Amino acid sequence: MAWTKWSYMDHWVTxxxxxxxxxxxxxxxxxxxxxxxxxxxxxxxDTFFFYLPLYAGMYGGVPGFERFLQDNGFEKITGIFSxxxxxxxxxxxxxxxxxxxxxxxxxxxxxxxxGLTGVENFIVMPTSTYWQTEPVTDDTIKVVADLWNRVxxxxxxxxxxxxxxxxxxxxxxxxxxxxxxLAHTDPELVRFFCDTAQHxxxxxxxxxxxxxxxxxxxxxxxxxxxxxxxxEAYRTPPDPELMAPQVTRWFYEMGEGGLVDFPALMxxxxxxxxxxxxxxxxxxxxxxxxxxxxxTAVAKWYIDNVLAEAEAEARAELGSxx
Amino acid sequence: xxxxxxxxxxxxxxxxxxxVFVRHEDQQRALKTVSACxxxxxxxxxxxxxxxxxxxxxxxxxxxxxxxGFLDFLRRARVQGVSSMFWDPQAPAEEEEGYAFRSTADPDxxxxxxxxxxxxVDFVAGxxxxxxxxxxxxxxxxxxxLDADGIKRVGDVWNRVxxxxxxxxxxLAVHYDCLGAVHTxxxxxxxxxxxxxxxVGFALDTAELTVGGIDPVAFYRxxxxxxxxVHLKDTRHxxxxxxxxxxxxxxxxxxxGAGRRIERWFFELGTEGGLVDVPGFVxALREHDYPGWVxxxxxxxxxxxxxxxxxxxxxxxxxxxxx
Numbered sequence: 001m002a003w004t005k006w007s008y009m010d011h012w013v014t015x016x017x018x019x020x021x022x023x024x025x026x027x028x029x030x031x032x033x034x035x036x037x038x039x040x041x042x043x044x045x046d047t048f049f050f051y052l053p054l055y056a057g058m059y060g061g062v063p064g065f066e067r068f069l070q071d072n073g074f075e076k077i078t079g080i081f082s083x084x085x086x087x088x089x090x091x092x093x094x095x096x097x098x099x100x101x102x103x104x105x106x107x108x109x110x111x112x113x114x115g116l117t118g119v120e121n122f123i124v125m126p127t128s129t130y131w132q133t134e135p136v137t138d139d140t141i142k143v144v145a146d147l148w149n150r151v152x153x154x155x156x157x158x159x160x161x162x163x164x165x166x167x168x169x170x171x172x173x174x175x176x177x178x179x180x181x182l183a184h185t186d187p188e189l190v191r192f193f194c195d196t197a198q199h200x201x202x203x204x205x206x207x208x209x210x211x212x213x214x215x216x217x218x219x220x221x222x223x224x225x226x227x228x229x230x231x232e233a234y235r236t237p238p239d240p241e242l243m244a245p246q247v248t249r250w251f252y253e254m255g256e257g258g259l260v261d262f263p264a265l266m267x268x269x270x271x272x273x274x275x276x277x278x279x280x281x282x283x284x285x286x287x288x289x290x291x292x293x294x295x296t297a298v299a300k301w302y303i304d305n306v307l308a309e310a311e312a313e314a315r316a317e318l319g320s321x322x
Numbered sequence: 323x324x325x326x327x328x329x330x331x332x333x334x335x336x337x338x339x340x341x342v343f344v345r346h347e348d349q350q351r352a353l354k355t356v357s358a359c360x361x362x363x364x365x366x367x368x369x370x371x372x373x374x375x376x377x378x379x380x381x382x383x384x385x386x387x388x389x390x391g392f393l394d395f396l397r398r399a400r401v402q403g404v405s406s407m408f409w410d411p412q413a414p415a416e417e418e419e420g421y422a423f424r425s426t427a428d429p430d431x432x433x434x435x436x437x438x439x440x441x442x443v444d445f446v447a448g449x450x451x452x453x454x455x456x457x458x459x460x461x462x463x464x465x466x467x468l469d470a471d472g473i474k475r476v477g478d479v480w481n482r483v484x485x486x487x488x489x490x491x492x493x494l495a496v497h498y499d500c501l502g503a504v505h506t507x508x509x510x511x512x513x514x515x516x517x518x519x520x521x522v523g524f525a526l527d528t529a530e531l532t533v534g535g536i537d538p539v540a541f542y543r544x545x546x547x548x549x550x551x552v553h554l555k556d557t558r559h560x561x562x563x564x565x566x567x568x569x570x571x572x573x574x575x576x577x578x579g580a581g582r583r584i585e586r587w588f589f590e591l592g593t594e595g596g597l598v599d600v601p602g603f604v605x606a607l608r609e610h611d612y613p614g615w616v617x618x619x620x621x622x623x624x625x626x627x628x629x630x631x632x633x634x635x636x637x638x639x640x641x642x643x644x645x
Contacts, residue, residue, distance in 0.1 A: 015625060035633035039638060040358055041645070073639065233537070255354075293627035297355035304358060307398055 002308045006300075007044025007078045009221060009281035010051060012292045020286065024054050030068070037146070038073035038294060040300040044277045045069050046079035046123070049109045056112065061113040078119035078277045081165070082109055085237070087128035094133045094140050094171060106151050110158045112178070115255070120217050120277065122160040124148065124194050126159060126181065131237045133171035137179055141172060141231055144186035150294055152189025163191040163218045168201035168229055168250075169240035176203045195221040196260045197251050201229050207265050209222045214272040220265075220300070221281040223251050224258030249287040253295040254280075255302035262276050263310035270314035324359050330405035331361040332619040332635075334554070337369065337377060339397060344373045346385075346395070353399035359438060359634035364401055365455070365617045367408040368442065370415035379445035380417060389448035402635045404449045405615040406551060408497070409442045410457035411435045412464075421594040425460050426479040427472055427503060439483045444574060447490040452615065453551045454487055454527045454578075456480065457512060458496040463571050467504035473509060475568045477516025484521030489542035493614075495525035495551040500533035501566045501575065507536045514548050523550025528598045528617075529588050530555040533567075539602050546610040554603070555619045556589045556596035588622045590629045591636035604641055608631060 012033055016025045023033035036046075047055070055065040066077050084091045084102065091098045091105065106122070113119050126144055127133055132142065136306070154161035166172055172181045182192060192213045198221075199206040210217055233244035241250060252258050269278070280303070285295040323329040324641045330430070336352045337343040343352070356364060369377030375385045386392040392401065414421045424431035446454045459465060459476050468476070480496055487494040497515065498504070505511050505533040512525055526549050542549055565581040568574040578585035591600050607616065618637070620629035637643045 014628065032628065032632060035635040035639075036628055039360075039631045039635035039645075291625055291627055293625055293631060294351055294355055297358045297627050297631065298351050299360040301354035301399070 001313055002304075005044060005277045006303065007046050007220070007277045007279045008041050008042045008296070009081070010045065011281065011285070011300070013286050014287070014292070023111040024051065024058070025302060027058055034072045036075070036208060036285060039180035041295060041304075042300075043073065043075045044279070045074055045076070046081060046121075046279050046313045047077065049080055049082040050114045052080070052109065057261065060259055062112050062303035067271050068115050068237060070261045077119050078122035078215065079123050079279065080109060080113060080160075082106065083125035084126060084128050085167075085261070087132040088282050088307065090310060092132070093115040093127050093144045093147050096143050096146070099150065099152060102104040102147060103154060105149055106154060110155065110160070112159070113158070115118050119160050121163050122151070122155040122191065123163050123165050123219065124151065124314045125167055127154050127170045129169050129238070130169055130173065131235050131239075134235070136171045138179065140241060141177060141180045142184050144172065145181055145190070145199065148190045149186050152186060153220060156189060159289060161191050161218050162189060163193040165193040165195055166202070168198045169234040169236075173202040173234060175209070178204065178209070183193040191218040193219045193221070195223070196262070196265065197221070199260075200259050201250060202234070203228055207261060207268055208261075211268055214268075217274065220278050221279045222254060222262065222278060223283065224254050224260045224262075225250055228259070249284065251283045251285070252304075253282055253285065253299040255298060255306065262289070266307045269312055271318065326361070327407070328615050329366050329603070329637070329643075330363040330615050330617045331356045331630060332365040332367065332617050332621065333360070333376065333547065334367040334408070335531060335629060337367070337374070339594055340356065341373050344375060349376050350399050352626065353396060355403045355428070355630055357400045357545045359630045360637070361618070361634075361644070362400065362402045363405045363615070364396070364399070365408065365615075366404060367404045368410060368413070368415070378415070379441040379530045386495050389445070391607060392424065393449060394524050399631045404446075405450040405617060406451050406455050407442060407446050407589065408455045408457075408638055409439070411438055412457060412460035412637055417441070425465060427459055427465050427468060427474045429475050431484070432475075435479055436482045436486070437442050438505050438524050439486060443486045443490050446492050451492065451556060452526070453493045453523075455484070455495045455551055457499060457502065459502055461503075461571055462500045462503045462566055463569050466502050468509065469511045470512060473504065473512045476504065476515045477513055477522075479523050481518050483493050488521050493550050494521060495523040495526035496533065497527060497530075497551075497553070498536075500561055505534060507541070510536065511545075511550040514545065519548060525551040525553065527553035527555070528600070528620075529553075529555040529604055531588055532597050533559065533561050535560055535562075539599055539606055540601065546606075546612070549612065551614050552599070553619045554591065554608070554615045554616055554623070555600045556587055556591055556593050556600065557587055558593060558597060559587055559597045560597060586622065588620075588631040590620055590623065591618070592632065592640060600636070601641065632633065
């Protein structure tokens with residue numbers, strides 16, 4: 001049976017009378033957006049912490065928003081993404097003095113999720129930008145790990161798993177840095193979230209990384225890239241994702257000739273026994289005239305055809321090995 | 323779509339300007355989108371010239387070598403085939419004397435139009451499609467008023483083309499549109515009466531009929547035996563002010579340049595304020611064991627991928643059809 005737990009990460013831009021906007025423009029646009037995702041077969045929904053107050057206002061609370069999703073074919077909100085991409089004097093994961101503030105912010109986010117069916121992942125960017133954090137030493141990583149151990153304990157009390165999503169431009173980006181971070185964090189409290197494009201850009205093989213940390217992995221962002229960062233773009237201030245001189249668009253949907261070996265990852269996922277959600281993410285799909293809707297349909301086509309075949313092959317191999 | 327009715331999707335909304343739907347990889351993305359939405363069969367629409375390489379038969383064949391080569395191209399995206407192709411002989415085409423502006427209403431143009439149909443007849447048959455869907459007559463604002471003799475002359479052209487399609491083993495379906503010189507229900511019935519039921523069917527477009535003031539459900543029930551093809555889409559407006567008669571109605575009416583300034587007439591299934599009774603119409607098709615294709619269309623709409631996804635949602639969730 002083909003994988004049914006596909007979720008969608010809440011990036012989307014659509015045309016409105018006020019120009020291209022996120023569908024939170026108003027409820028009519030949200031209706032269209034959610035139905036479009038549902039038509040393709042997505043049943044899980046991941047969103048950002050900063051959208052929660054907006055959705056709460058539109059739907060009378062975050063649970064009201066989740067009921068709207070459920071009315072349109074979704075099972076539930078599956079993940080909440082929280083981040084401090086820019087280090088400030090208030091919040092910077094590598095600055096221990098800001099940790100109380102970050103924990104307080106996380107507490108507020110968790111409070112907004114009360115009454116939901118069961119968010120599984122509290123997804124975090126473990127650090128801010130590399131250029132604001134460097135030099136990145138073992139001690140830096142240890143400070144960051146201490147923060148997420150605290151948050152991991154907090155989210156566990158709320159039934160959610162803290163799981164770390166590494167950016168190619170973040171302070172923990174190389175394989176060695178990821179290994180160090182995961183070694184310093186409590187495996188029961190802090191998990192690993194595999195963004196296939198981000199790791200590939202950083203020169204880390206996401207398939208091997210998953211293979212090595214499958215027991216700590218609680219989710220994926222399936223997205224592709226066509227470039228490895230070979231020019232230290234990750235150090236570009238203030239933002240490497242949109243301002244890197246050599247690469248104007250980093251992220252692509254699956255099936256468009258990118259570098260990530262998704263069939264191999266799918267087979268590895270099946271072999272590992274992982275049975276959680278798989279999330280499709282399209283970040284900045286509008287660059288170069290692209291459309292989020294078409295990118296999403298093309299990605300789902302790839303899932304329904306290419307990945308379904310890889311999954312079936314992996315299950316057959318598992319069956320014959322038994 | 324897994325259903326007793328046969329569902330297809332029209333590609334026309336992707337090809338909205340002269341040069342925007344040319345690269346094969348862009349066409350593959352559209353085909354994958356249609357496939358991901360649950361449709362494995364498509365309708366093509368006619369075009370002209372080197373950039374219409376998924377629209378003009380000769381150009382398609384230049385691109386893909388053969389009918390089989392084109393079908394292989396579709397099947398790369400898991401689209402299995404073509405239901406039908408739309409052709410408007412009144413639209414200027416390089417391959418059809420350029421800007422000759424011939425009309426089926428002019429008896430002097432009949433021979434040329436019948437000749438022009440041959441590439442389409444051959445192509446529709448060659449790719450295993452079932453219907454050549456045609457615009458039977460040009461826009462009302464460009465055509466002298468049609469009396470019964472005029473409608474008969476139009477019908478005669480399509481009877482002749484119908485001989486070609488019958489010989490090729492395909493169907494011919496005349497399509498009503500809201501700007502056409504055959505406009506009222508009486509004129510439309512007159513056209514159907516003027517054509518040979520054995521060779522010429524009717525392509526019923528739910529939104530076009532509604533805009534034109536004709537109830538598609540009632541019309542289907544009255545003429546079910548003639549309906550050989552369906553275009554399913556919705557509209558929020560009826561042309562209650564005879565805007566179709568305005569000069570340049572393609573722009574002044576359908577793009578809101580004048581009249582009530584309505585900039586968009588056609589909408590996806592399930593649109594808020596839609597005038598078409600889609601469930602009622604589909605139920606009528608089922609009652610009559612309608613055997614033809616139901617082509618979901620999103621032309622003159624918006625982002626084609628979004629519209630395809632919304633139409634897919636409607637079929638799955640409102641009509642209860644499994645993808």
